Amino acid sequence: MKENWLFIKTPDDYGNSEIIQIEEDIIQYFVVEKNDEICLINSENRNEKLSEKEHKFINQNRIRFFRNGKNS
Numbered sequence: 001m002k003e004n005w006l007f008i009k010t011p012d013d014y015g016n017s018e019i020i021q022i023e024e025d026i027i028q029y030f031v032v033e034k035n036d037e038i039c040l041i042n043s044e045n046r047n048e049k050l051s052e053k054e055h056k057f058i059n060q061n062r063i064r065f066f067r068n069g070k071n072s
């Protein structure tokens with residue numbers, strides 16, 4: 001099952017909005033850009049395996065990833 005999630009950042013993080021897509025065990029990151037239209041650009045170097053990331057489902061609409069002492 002493929003799921004799309006909006007990647008919410010802390011006030012310390014800057015940059016374009018991102019969408020993460022989870023399919024099977026793969027987490028793919030997409031940057032949201034707006035030119036003449038809104039488009040998603042795959043950040044191929046940021047793909048990760050869900051099984052290798054410490055994570056917690058907060059509720060059915062929220063997942064939290066834990067990275068090097070920082071929550072994302």
